[in-house]
Amino acid sequence: MQPFSYVEPRSRAEALRLAQAYPEARFLAGGTTLVDLMKSGVVHPPMLIDVNRIGGLDEIEAAEGSLRLGALARMSDAASHEAVRTQAPGLSESLLFAASGQLRNMASLGGNLLQRTRCLYFRDRHFPCNKRAPGSGCGAIDGENRALAVLGTSAACIANYPGDFAIMLVALDGTVYLDGPAGERAVPAATFHRLPADTPHIETVLAPGEMITAISLPLGALSRQSRYLKVRDRSSYEYASVSVAAAADFAPDGTIRDARLALGGLAAKPWPVTEAALLLAGRRPDDPVAMGRLMDAAVDGARPRSGNAYKVPQARSAIRRAFATLARRSARSVA
Amino acid sequence: MVAPRPDTAFAVHDPLAAVTLRLTVNGAVTEVSVEPWTTLLDALRERIGLTGTKKGCDHGACGACTVLIDGRRVLSCLTLALSARDGAITTIEGLAAPDGTLHPMQRAFAEHDALQCGYCTPGQIMSAVAVLAEADAGRPSAATDPAHRVTGRADLDEREIRERMSGNLCRCAAYQNIVAAVREVAEATDPSRP
Numbered sequence: 001m002q003p004f005s006y007v008e009p010r011s012r013a014e015a016l017r018l019a020q021a022y023p024e025a026r027f028l029a030g031g032t033t034l035v036d037l038m039k040s041g042v043v044h045p046p047m048l049i050d051v052n053r054i055g056g057l058d059e060i061e062a063a064e065g066s067l068r069l070g071a072l073a074r075m076s077d078a079a080s081h082e083a084v085r086t087q088a089p090g091l092s093e094s095l096l097f098a099a100s101g102q103l104r105n106m107a108s109l110g111g112n113l114l115q116r117t118r119c120l121y122f123r124d125r126h127f128p129c130n131k132r133a134p135g136s137g138c139g140a141i142d143g144e145n146r147a148l149a150v151l152g153t154s155a156a157c158i159a160n161y162p163g164d165f166a167i168m169l170v171a172l173d174g175t176v177y178l179d180g181p182a183g184e185r186a187v188p189a190a191t192f193h194r195l196p197a198d199t200p201h202i203e204t205v206l207a208p209g210e211m212i213t214a215i216s217l218p219l220g221a222l223s224r225q226s227r228y229l230k231v232r233d234r235s236s237y238e239y240a241s242v243s244v245a246a247a248a249d250f251a252p253d254g255t256i257r258d259a260r261l262a263l264g265g266l267a268a269k270p271w272p273v274t275e276a277a278l279l280l281a282g283r284r285p286d287d288p289v290a291m292g293r294l295m296d297a298a299v300d301g302a303r304p305r306s307g308n309a310y311k312v313p314q315a316r317s318a319i320r321r322a323f324a325t326l327a328r329r330s331a332r333s334v335a
Numbered sequence: 336m337v338a339p340r341p342d343t344a345f346a347v348h349d350p351l352a353a354v355t356l357r358l359t360v361n362g363a364v365t366e367v368s369v370e371p372w373t374t375l376l377d378a379l380r381e382r383i384g385l386t387g388t389k390k391g392c393d394h395g396a397c398g399a400c401t402v403l404i405d406g407r408r409v410l411s412c413l414t415l416a417l418s419a420r421d422g423a424i425t426t427i428e429g430l431a432a433p434d435g436t437l438h439p440m441q442r443a444f445a446e447h448d449a450l451q452c453g454y455c456t457p458g459q460i461m462s463a464v465a466v467l468a469e470a471d472a473g474r475p476s477a478a479t480d481p482a483h484r485v486t487g488r489a490d491l492d493e494r495e496i497r498e499r500m501s502g503n504l505c506r507c508a509a510y511q512n513i514v515a516a517v518r519e520v521a522e523a524t525d526p527s528r529p
Binding site: 038039046102236 | 350351465
């Protein structure tokens with residue numbers, strides 16, 4: 001790692017002051033992405049602002065139909081939290097299906113949203129990469145791209161967003177809370193990440209000096225009937241080739257009243273499929289016409305490259321499977 | 336330079352400066368000189384001389400460097416030594432009793448031949464010790480049915496152990512015997528069993 005200075009503020013205000021005074025500094029939370037990338041020479045901040053001793057940023061609260069997760073809450077603690085498990089089981093699954101027990105104990109929820117791509121060209125500084133070194137080109141478009149994105153890509157970048165938690169957060173209409181030089185603001189999770197376009201190095205709407213302070217999502221029939229399905233090369237400790245965050249509120253006759261869907265693994269950012277509510281309302285998950293339309297809408301505009309065309313049919317199957325599982329779980333809880 | 340402020344808990348302003356820290360490792364407070372970029376793994380191995388904790392990938396992918404901080408398993412290769420200074424760190428050297436009696440998990444690994452080259456073993460054992468504590472605390476895993484509540488280490492069947500131990504790679508593939516060792520300790524030390 002390149003040498004850096006290290007500061008531990010006790011308060012959020014002091015952390016924000018430091019971030020504004022030292023624009024090249026980076027916040028350090030769990031360090032599972034940042035320290036790794038610093039060791040690889042992909043990022044080299046001259047200063048780390050360790051935010052772990054700021055109080056009050058790691059609380060998890062469920063009240064009044066809303067779940068609020070502090071940005072410093074650790075993945076393992078959020079996944080195990082009683083309210084998360086019972087009222088948003090898909091969110092707990094999205095955390096438990098990610099990384100390993102050790103990494104989940106370290107990684108913060110805020111940091112998890114900011115997880116960087118696993119694209120090999122981004123992580124190896126000997127290759128061109130527009131995300132790591134803007135203007136240097138993309139090694140992946142005509143290179144090793146089996147793991148990379150088919151949705152939301154650009155001529156500059158086909159990196160995929162690798163996280164799991166953000167996919168479920170987007171499906172369940174979550175919100176990300178930010179604090180920074182211009183004060184506090186709330187951003188819908190669905191618009192927090194940016195598409196690469198011609199600036200793939202800018203991945204989110206975070207402004208310079210801003211930090212994530214909390215994450216929230218509404219609790220209700222949808223969150224209680226949510227599921228995260230992750231398709232991957234290994235059954236554990238592996239990134240998604242495709243993942244599906246699905247939620248459905250079922251009527252007693254088994255038809256869907258309301259539904260949500262977002263995809264991960266195959267897109268440049270967490271990929272909401274906003275047509276899900278309309279296409280599935282009044283239908284059953286085994287309705288081939290409705291499900292076919294939803295699958296078409298989900299992968300509409302997909303642009304496969306040499307190695308990743310398999311993700312399109314994989315996503316279609318995973319969507320059908322996720323809603324079928326939700327229907328079974330719903331029937332089980334009624335019975 | 337960063338001006339000293341009352342709401343700054345700690346700072347190392349000179350990137351090239353070594354600072355002296357007090358780390359609590361296996362119950363003993365040890366003074367150690369580190370730079371801001373020194374990982375806990377390097378501090379343990381190179382500065383304190385506790386070489387039981389292994390450096391495998393050094394990128395958080397293999398689990399060989401697993402230690403406990405305040406009872407939670409973490410990767411020491413991705414933890415800065417500076418950040419670890421308030422915690423109680425336990426390494427493989429701290430598991431056996433002072434008289435040398437092995438921890439039940441160490442004994443089970445030896446009895447089940449749960450290793451070949453042994454390089455991943457300290458990390459496997461530290462992780463396994465934490466897995467039992469996580470099950471005791473009712474923590475679920477990806478292998479847990481969402482409708483089921485984990486009540487203790489009795490719930491650690493083979494599937495659960497494989498999932499919970501997936502962050503510890505063994506290139507010799509001693510997984511069968513590792514699972515058997517963890518399972519035996521989970522069953523033998525289950526407090527709910529007579």
